[in-house]
Amino acid sequence: MKRYKLIPPVDELLKLDGIAACQDQLPPAFILERLRESVQELREALKKGMALASREEASSWIVEAFERRIRQMRGGSLQPVINATGVVLHTNLGRSPMPDAALQAINRLAAGYCNLEYDLEAGRRGSRYQHVEALLCRLTGAEAALVVNNNAAAVLLALTTLARGREVIVSRGQLIEIGGAFRIPDVMAASGASLVEVGTTNRTYISDFTRALNENTALLFSAHTSNYRVVGFTAETSLKELVELGQKNRIPVMQDLGSGILLDMSAWGLNDEPTVQEALASGVDVLSFSGDKLLGGPQAGILLGRRENIEAFKNNQLTRALRVDKLTIAALEASLLQYEQGDPVSSIPVLGMLAASQDILRERAQNLKAALDEQRPGLELKLLQVGDMVGGGAYPDKELQGWAVALALPDTGLEELNRRLRSGSPAVVARRQDERLLFSARTIGDDEIEALAEAVAAALKAVQTRE
């Protein structure tokens, strides 16, 4: 109990510099609440065994906790992060950074009114779905298209529209789970369709599908297993075989493609994932994929396919609950226009990062190293070749050769530095490898190098003064 006695009373704490300074900017009740939380935080730390020598130490601990809370709350909870992990589609870090053109479109449209659901020519109600449909069809050769909130929503909508109360046949090798609790069997259950599993984990033949067909079969479903590979003694039915079987029996075929690749990326060594155009050319009736991931636009779910199917999706009540807002439509349209009329590899950040040459990555790593040297001379820094990742469940076994700056801190806590970097402003997420922290050049913007070097210097300073 005695150790709590060192905590000054609240009215005294309110007069301390770091706290009094906020008083003409923030409401008194807000300040008081944050102060109480900070005091509580100190109590918890003391309970866990932290030692305090004096009242002054207690005060400065509380002021520091208070200032941290205010900083976090003023900036809001969602804040920018410098991604130094080398994982391009980092799901936990927001997946695809958006193209400039998308941001401009949002800027141009969001603050005012727009023709979201208004036909300007006819002067009457229009449809929000028409804005990107024609563009998607031009880009992919699809007959019709619909955009919903994300790919999980797209799959759910398609399954429930086409197969509610009926059977959907899926290969056991494709009963996948994607991060964020998207599991094919669970989505199937939520859609009201019954899942009929065929084949085995490693081998499924078209004859397995044929045997499972009956008058209650509504759909043949294929999920692109983008986030893992089955290697060794394997067989999977091709989309083409499924399409042939579906056509013969007048049963639609759907593929959940996961990532929507619109551009042949084989020049950059990324050639083992099918493009949207290739998947459609196989004759599949419905195709779904994400608007972000490798497409590189905003979060969205894109459904392509035969007009009758897409019309049925549009007419489903559920579509109203899954609909996209004007910001998504603006950003998606602008991103797609890059593919049709621009130079996507230079204007879609995700593609640029994947296509970045060794020279560019090495030079960026060198610039980062120089910036770090300048901020904190004498650091133990090294340029290093590293294996970067595509991420987002795509190309799981592919290492992209990249360059990183490695920082070693011989005796001091690397983990403490890592923690400080994550809680700094801007926050930095780096890659820990043995006794080094790696900053991978691929996912760091040229315009982030200075801020990153400053963040590392500030975090090092905080670590070292605490010791």
Ligand SMILES: *Cc1c(COP(=O)(O)O)cnc(C)c1O
């Ligand atoms: C990523 C992915 C999903 C989920 O897409 P979201 O846009 O995150 O909803 C569904 N299916 C596959 C195959 C995926 O790769």
